[in-house]
Amino acid sequence: MTAGIDIDQFVTAIGDAIIVSDAKGAITVWNPAAERMFGFGRDEALGQSLDLIIPVRQRQRHWDGYEKTMRTGETRYGTELLRVPALHKDGHTLSIAFTVALLRGADGTVTGIVAVVRDETARWHEERALRRRVAELESASG
Template identity: 75%
Template sequence: MPQEFDFAQLIAAAGDAIVVSDPAGAILVWNPAAERIFGYSAEEALGQSLDLITPERQRQRHWDGYHKTMRTGQTRYGTQVLRVPALHKDGRPLSIAFTVALLHGADGAVTGIAAIIRDETARWNEERQMRRRLAELEAPVS
């Protein structure tokens, strides 16, 4: 017989952020890793729109994709990693990478989206510095 499994413990212990949102984009689950990455406590984030962590210039594109996924029940980001900018509570930009899982009700309709999110800001900044340095090294000498 399979052992009982505590999914709440898994979500709380995960090193990556786990953020679950409802069909309208309101945050339903916000684990301790999400608190660490984005700076908002669960009390501050729960019930709020995903706009909380989405830069204003990215919001239209985000919501277009979000609503299309809710309507069609399909996303390519279940297996492909999506890398996008995000916002920390203090206003500083973040670079995040994530995959999503669509959650379904008994009738098969999508009831929410779970995102597994990793902060890649340091790696992104390092790559940007390396690209800049490479461009300097490859620049013609005058």
């Protein structure tokens, strides 16, 4: 317990997905919001690679960045929102946005990453429809 806050209760209660992965990218924490968002139960996700939710075409880029973060101990996504596609258990694509925090061992080396993830699929579709409509209106007027 930290400052009167039960961390396990917080991770379970929060509405955003909380996903923690170890230095190799294996999932070690998968909260109920992650279950709802991605469709995989806790027991299905724990111990699995993050590839579980990463589309095949994004994997090389993801792992290049992940390995660099593990090696350097630095990421810009602690303060910048990253928006990427993700996979649901049933195979459909989600649009997610997230930030991360690095977990460090006593010696300061990075031991894992915490991601706080929000499903922005509906927002993404709305923005896409608006962009299409603006293009249609511009083409009709010009």
